Amino acid sequence: MSFKHLFLNLKIRFKLMIAFGSILLLSVILVLVAINGNFSILSLRNLGEKVDMANLRMSQVNIYLQEFASKGFKTDEFLSTGSSQLTKGYQTEMDSILHVLSLLKNNDRYDNKDFSFKLNTIASDINEFDIKFQNLVALYQKRGFEDYGLEGQLRDAIHEVEEAHFPYNKVQMLMLRRHEKDFFLRKDLKYLDRFNQAADIFRQEVAKVNDELVGKAQVLLHINEYQTKFNDIVEVEQKIGLTSSSGILGELNQQATAISDQLRKLTENVKQTNKAMIDKTIYIIIGLFGAQLIIGMLLGYIYSHVFTKSITQIKDAMVSLAKGKFPEKLKVKSSDELAETKTALNQLVERIKVAVDFARNLGAGNFSVQYDEKYNKDVLAKSIIALHQKLQEADQEQFITNWSNEGMAKINGILKNHSASLEILGDDIICQIVNYLNVNQGALYLIDGNELQRLATYAYNKKRFVNQKIAMGTGLVGQCVLEKECVYITDLPPGYTSITSGLGECTPSSLLIVPLIARDHVIGAIELAALRKLKAYEIEFVKKLSESIASILMNNMSNQKKEATEAKRVDDKYSSYYH
Structure with a gap:
């Protein structure tokens, strides 16, 4: 008995099982490839x-570097131990960067020599960079400040001369x-030259005095020590930069x-x-x-020569x-195997219509589309729906990451490069935050004694001139600063605040107050009001941002x-000298 004769003698349901089995096999392969x-x-x-x-951690490392080079090396903790919160923070971020690079090197799904070379x-x-930073730390500790290091030795030498x-x-x-x-x-090194010239003249005049005066040799020795220590500090400053x-x-x-x-x-x-x-x-x-469609076409062509009008x-x-057009729904008038x-x-x-429409929407970036509930239980539908969910989650996570990174970069750009007064800096900060979060108004408070100034x-794209003082612990802002805890409410107390625009006044839908904490000290707070509810990642963004601010x-x-203190001290010294 020939294969053809055997095939023709099979019942219709077995023939269809063979046909659709082939298509199902390709569907499984399609799912596996998609997964x-x-x-x-x-x-x-x-x-x-x-x-x-x-890259973000590298930006934080740079912030620690700038803060340490600016003021951090002057703390008693660093001068006495060689370590501080800034150097510890720097080391933590550096270790995190190296850990990330190690994870990238061991990623099996990215076997690329050029990528590995760039990572190395x-x-x-x-x-x-880390070695140079450690050298910088050593130089700053050698230089010292006030009573520590070379500057401390310089002060001792000055006092010896002054008390002679x-x-x-x-x-x-x-x-x-x-x-x-x-x-x-x-x-400026010109002051080094002036210092050395003045020291030489000073020493020469002392040397001209009668040798019989007591203390002459000792004064000359102290002047030499003073000049030597000053030149040593200048040398260290040059190495530092x-x-x-x-x-x-x-x-x-x-x-x-x-x-x-490079990281970018x-x-x-x-x-x-x-x-x-x-x-x-x-x-x-x-x-x-496409292969699945072709096989379907071949089976249809074969069956058209075997079966009756229904098969046709x-x-x-x-x-x-197969031509890319969806046929009209076939009429079913019986209950047999053909039916x-x-x-x-x-x-x-x-x-297929549902899957194609769904895939087309996904391809167009429309992740809000929902799969037809009638067909969302089969293997292909579940796999596509799972892919849809993962792409949707990944897209949202990427959006939040990009949004947060961009906002941090903008604010850090203002913070790092700003050299204006405290008032202008505050205006720029609150303006950038209000505009970036697209809220309606915001305020920045700083502690002034026992009050918040x-x-x-900033509100509705305009700077507002409001001179307000709040007693510590009074109101939501004062309580936030006192307890060092963020406040976010969506049910504001009656009359607490209002948002004013060209259309009138209205009560905000949400209020966020974040304390400004630096080195465990509260220095103020940021207050934001909006006619909408803030998202969780927006609140987290403001919390992280408050640390840098x-x-x-x-x-x-x-x-x-x-x-101000230095200017007053210098004025007082010269005033006392001339009087």
């Missing part, structure tokens, strides 16, 4: 996020002190920029590879789906489907206070 491609795509996307995180290059540059009983010219001593202070303030672009500090600044650029390029490389993998997966799925109708429907076949085909066409107010504002206030 494998999905895992590869998500793995690469996760890889890109890790590189982004490393970045790791080498980061190790070199030898009748030296005090005007010349004051001139030396002036050149010394000018160098520390301006970091008199400007942000010179010395070890300049090299670190340049290298930090270069490493960030590495992220782009991963994204391009991820896009290529997505395209490849799509091509494979389309190819398998089924064949016509399959041909139409079951028509019913199965109708369901298949409907499922409103530093800046608090640190910069504290440094700014400290600088202003120190400059």
